[in-house]
Amino acid sequence: MKFTLSWLKEHLETDASLDEIVETLTRVGLEVEDVASPADRLKPFTIARVVDARQHPNADRLKVLTVDAGNGEAPLQIVCGAPNARAGLVGVLARPGDYVPGIDVTLSVGKIRDVESFGMMCSERELELSDSHDGIIDLGPDAPVGASYAQWAGLDDPVIEIGLTPNRPDCTGVAGIARDLAAVGLGKLKENRPAQIAGEGPCPVTVRLEFGDTPPLCPAFALRLVRGVRNGPSPDWMQKRLKAIGLRPINALVDITNYVTFDRGRPLHVFDAAKVKGDLVVRRGREGEELLALDGRTYKVDETICVISDENGLESLAGIMGGELSGCTEETTDVLIESALWDDTNIARTGRKLGISTDARYRFERGVDPAFCVPGVELATGLVMDMCGGTPSEISVAGKVPETDRSIDFPFSEVKRLTGLSVSDAEIKGVLTRLGFWVTGSGGTVKVAPPSWRPDVHGKADLVEEVVRIVGLDKVVSTPLPRLESVSGRVLTPGQTRRSQARRALAVRGMKEAVTWSFISRAQAEAFGGGTRLLELANPISADMSDMRPSLVPGLAAAAQRNADRGYADVALFEVGQVFADDTPQGQSMVAAGVRRGTAGMTGSDRHWSGNAPQVDVFDARADAEAALAAIGAPVDKLMVFAEAPSWLHPGRSGELRLGPKTVLARFGELHPRVARALDLDGRLAVFEVYLDAVPQPKAKAGRSKGAFEASDLMPVRRDFAFVVDEAVTADRLIKAARGADKALIVDVTLFDVYRGAGVAEGAKSMAIDVTLQPRQRTLTEEEIDAVGARIRAAVEKATGGTLRG
């Protein structure tokens, strides 16, 4: 919402400075977004008279002007190319040293075709007043030579722009803004009530509201005909104000509607009565109908859109934009002035549907003052008669202006309860009254009736807001919130704690945390088991951000690729975030996932004097996954590795970490080359996902004791065994068998060598383990140690078919 200072003063008697006004507007909730003073830019330019204009000796299209700047000094010689430059013209002068905004040049004394030029006579475009560049500005003979142009032209009127919140339709008009300022004590509101103008005879055009048995979209429609008007340019003062807020003056009748829209927040429409045929019918649009609107575009309507039609067809998109064909032009002699009320929800919906933003829509969808429906016609009539003459008819009103009377029981104590601020009952009453509320009754609780222009006020809290914003939020004193407990308890849920632990554990392993989009491309989603319609956005911002992610890996892999494309091939990234299985809250779960690319292992990447880092592989991925699981307190000693994994992982270099046969806690491996190719990824990628929510909660413990510490004084005994087993035998089976051979004595089994080649048959491999025995009571004898060895051999043979390597 824009307005000028002088326009505001039309409604507010005040001595306050611009700064005070601006500061107060923001303080009462009408946030000032910008204060522009065009005069600042135009300060150097003065009014000057062309005394003489001669042909330039060396150029056909240039003239050499003699210009009187009106400052008592000798006339200036100026070379000028404007077709309208002539002796006697009074225009706007820029001198050497002046900055001309429209051409972004600071003038200096120039020489044009050998003739010196001491300045320029400006066009409107050069001063950024308009796009007009047909010639230099011609102010007419009466403009005072030597005076400041900006001041004389009234351009020294500051333009204030406020960011209006949607709850304040009353401040879509300058008068409403003035009311707020008056309420806060910055001046006195001028009650500019439109005079009632008696009409001659009834309005000859009948308005019919025809909504049948559908919900009506137009509560009231006021119309008046003014006959015999002479339409032309609106007066200078009105044009200046409209231009200042960025509107283009068209003709008096149209300008009046725009003026009233901004002056009172009351949109109007004018029809050229000669172009309206028959009755005006307000109804729902019909499929197939269309309207050429005032913006020159054609809009198709349907039954959800409210239209005004006559015997010629559609004439207006109700409350949003009028039609081109019945619009008022300079030839208009009989004008129909419309002031109507529209269903605000329907206006909003229609505006969205048709993609039209107009000043009328802006106001109607927020809710215009119903009580000003008929006065709006009176105000416009007065202006029309002043500017264009004419004879008004009586006003006809179809429908009925709705009652807005409502009353709120308001205990004055509510102000203190919600704000902590002490305001006397009398002051509360005063503020509300100044804002136009009716306060009746006495005692602690009164009845408050909001004015017709405040559709946003319904309850006690709304009234508290009115009071506190006018009294001043700065008056509210900061009050410490009492503590509920002396020492704060644990505040994070187990899930939150896990995310934090997983995050720090992965970062400690040299990975960098990324935050990638929750939505990925359809192709990415499909490659990772997603891409269902259930999780596809209806209005994605771009095609590669269309589907809610089923996995963090595609986003991270793409991020790794972006880094590689920038020259950083070896990157280790992780993310802790949400993935989506369906659209329910239960379908959303938390995952920690990571990607290592190229040689970005935990201990470093690329070449190094101490040894080059190898390409990352499935074991890097598994180590990351297990580290994250250990960090979040998963029972890692009970985890089982399964060489099974989803289709996006390399079938021979991937696996799952499970708790029991079914609960998958993590997946890891090298990205499937086919998936990588499909998603334009290159280089080796070792990836993992840890399903944080799948890890069971540990049982609640009674205490925090870690139990007694027991350590044997006896030396542990270590023995090595090498077994030849079939290639298909996995390490975990062998280790598990060996460990199980004597659960009391064997405390550790380490696999330290895997060997294939000479001495081991084709299709078999040798796996060597180091077994640690921990005696508890006394030192073991050789016989006892050999007996354990025999049990280990037997157990391994039974479990794997392996035999001791000879």
Add this chain to the structure above:
Amino acid sequence: MSELQSLETAILAAVAAASSEAELEEVRVAALGKKGSVSEKLKTLGALSPEERREMGPAINGLKTRVTDALAARRDILQEAALDARLQSERVDVTLPLRAAPAEAGRIHPVSQVVDELTAIFADMGFSIAEGPDIETDHLNFTQLNFPPDHPAREMHDTFFLHPKEDGERMLLRTHTSPVQVRTMMSQEPPIRVITPGRTYRCDSDQTHTPMFHQVEGLVIDKGSHIGHLKWILEEFCKAFFEVDEIKMRFRPSFFPFTEPSMEVDIGCDRSGNEVKIGEGNDWLEILGCGMVHPNVIRNCGLDPDVYQGFAWGMGIDRIAMLKYGMPDLRAFFDADIRWIEHYGFRPLDLPTLFGGLSR
């Protein structure tokens, strides 16, 4: 006598000449070994007369002692020299560059770090952390929060929608974390003190907007909390978060459907340089919206607004992170450029606490 003297001279000369422990051992064996020259001399004592023995005994034993001492002294010297030589040979270039420690190479994203900072501050004030789903119903994201259908306020939210279901219901990506407030009020008895950090979405993308961003909201519901308390909490928070002793704040009346009265809050700052300096200067910067929870919202959550009251606020996590740590571009948050993460990220073990300081 002269024979012994010349023997001693010869042996000591050999000891002195020995250049390695092996050579010295040869000298020792030749002198003190079973058949060594000194040992042979000792063997002759037995055949001597007591008088001769009285004279020769100490002489020969003296020789043995001196030879033994000389050997030991020479051995020490040779061992030291050998060690010196070994040490010399073991010399390395200690300036060779190391590989970075993993814990030094790793980084925590600024969003995570700032959430941890928020948690530290608000946990101290007795708040816990509430969360909810990213995919929400229209009801929880808007209707329950007092957004009238088709109200322009809804349009300000640029909502992402999923496809409509068969029954016409349209799920959406939450445009703010306020639905979590509703979920909290509906599942928890007052007094309530929670903050709700999380991902939020609006279909908007330009220099300063990304389609996904992070928000944190706060909610207090009890029987007496008012705007004075709200002001205090936000002032204390801003001082703690920006790690300054004083901060100027300006509360402006504003509008949100779910609060009444509603306010926007500016903090005093200095915007004259390249970076915004919080806590000094004469400029204002809007950082959050807040207000008393609207009676309709309280009622919608099954509580009586004449009994229960409270306030809520909301701000952009990314935005306050940018302000605090001087990050100019929001879009870089989600690009995963390792150079950016390296520069703006945090060390893995720098967990923000109030007792140790939020940041280094």
